[in-house]
Amino acid sequence: MSWPFAIIAVLTLTSAVAAMSLRNLVHCALALTVTFAGLAAFYLQLDAQFVGFAQILVYIGAVAILIVFAILLTQRGEPPRPSIYSATWVVGVSIAVAVFGVLGGLVLSSQAVTREVRPPPDISVREIGEQLMTRFILPLEVIGLLLTAALIGAVIIAMHERRPK
Amino acid sequence: MTPLHCYLLLSALLFAIGLAGALTRRNAIIVLIGIELMLNAANLNFIAFWRYGPNPQALTGVMFVIFSIGVAAAEAAVGLALIISIYRHCRTTNLDEVDSMKG
Numbered sequence: 491m492s493w494p495f496a497i498i499a500v501l502t503l504t505s506a507v508a509a510m511s512l513r514n515l516v517h518c519a520l521a522l523t524v525t526f527a528g529l530a531a532f533y534l535q536l537d538a539q540f541v542g543f544a545q546i547l548v549y550i551g552a553v554a555i556l557i558v559f560a561i562l563l564t565q566r567g568e569p570p571r572p573s574i575y576s577a578t579w580v581v582g583v584s585i586a587v588a589v590f591g592v593l594g595g596l597v598l599s600s601q602a603v604t605r606e607v608r609p610p611p612d613i614s615v616r617e618i619g620e621q622l623m624t625r626f627i628l629p630l631e632v633i634g635l636l637l638t639a640a641l642i643g644a645v646i647i648a649m650h651e652r653r654p655k
Numbered sequence: 656m657t658p659l660h661c662y663l664l665l666s667a668l669l670f671a672i673g674l675a676g677a678l679t680r681r682n683a684i685i686v687l688i689g690i691e692l693m694l695n696a697a698n699l700n701f702i703a704f705w706r707y708g709p710n711p712q713a714l715t716g717v718m719f720v721i722f723s724i725g726v727a728a729a730e731a732a733v734g735l736a737l738i739i740s741i742y743r744h745c746r747t748t749n750l751d752e753v754d755s756m757k758g
Contacts, residue, residue: 492656492657495657495661499661499665502665502669503665503668503669503672506669506672506673506692507672509676509685509688509692510672510673510675510676510680510685510688510689510692511676515682515684515685518684518685518688519688522688522691522692525669525692525695526695529695529698529699532662532665532699532702533699533702535657536662536702536703536705536706537706537711538702538705538706538716538717538720540717540721541698541702541717541720541721541724544721544724545698545724548724548725548727548728549691549695549724552728553691553727553728553731556731556732556735557684557687557688557731557735559735560684560735560738560739561684563739563742564684564738564739564742564748573681574680574681574682575679575680575681576679576680576681576750576751577751578679579678579679581678582674582675582677582678582679583675583678583679585674585675585678586671586672586674586675586678587671587675589670589671589674590667590668590670590671593663593667593670593671594664594667594668597660597663597664597667598660598664600660603658603659603660603663603707607656607658607707608707608709608711610711611706611711611712612712613712613714613717617714618714618717618718618721621714621718622718622721626718629718629722633722633725633726636725636726636729637725637728637729639729640728640729640730640732640733641732643733643736644732644733644735644736645736647733647736647737647739647740648736648739648740650743
């Protein structure tokens with residue numbers, strides 16, 4: 491394990507825990523942004539530059555802003571809660587710990603993960619664009635349709651209801 | 656270079672943190688953030704397996720993650736629209752209080 495990996499891993503996991511446990515919702519959104527930035531750094535470390543920058547653009551640039559907007563729109567005059575965790579939090583935490591135990595045990599005991607490292611692939615954005623326009627053209631069209639439908643659906647769902655008079 | 660199982664363990668831990676948050680928090684927005692964290696953990700797994708896989712030149716892992724990011728963006732938009740709609744209806748985002756099927 492290299493030092494950059496360890497530093498980014500600690501930063502990412504700490505901010506993820508903070509995003510899940512802080513009381514103030516805006517602080518949660520800020521911690522989430524740090525987590526997304528850490529993940530983008532991991533993508534850059536793994537030689538996936540395009541995905542790293544797409545992560546920064548989409549998650550930090552759009553999703554985090556969207557979450558901040560939702561927080562600002564929904565937090566008007568709510569009384570402070572005695573507890574931010576639900577009554578059954580013990581069950582939730584134990585399910586999460588069990589899931590991590592199973593995943594971690596499988597990863598550590600697997601034979602498939604001890605392969606040798608191959609030289610970094612030489613991938614240009616031009617190549618990604620060509621592949622998107624030839625081999626992956628159908629998924630690209632489907633994702634465009636999905637995003638359009640999601641856009642229209644989100645606007646219609648969040649629109650003001652007309653009250654019958 | 657960092658071995659593959661470090662990335663896999665990190666992504667499993669991130670998934671578990673997101674799952675714990677989604678299952679224990681009361682606020683609907685934080686639950687959505689937890690789901691986003693789980694999606695991101697899956698994306699990290701895709702990229703790690705692509706990089707350490709037999710043929711990284713084939714670009715399949717990168718393409719999968721690009722489409723996955725697109726789906727996650729659509730999910731976030733619709734989810735937050737639903738939360739805003741629920742807030743307008745029930746005047747709260749506390750999931751314990753949103754328990755009636757009929758408005």
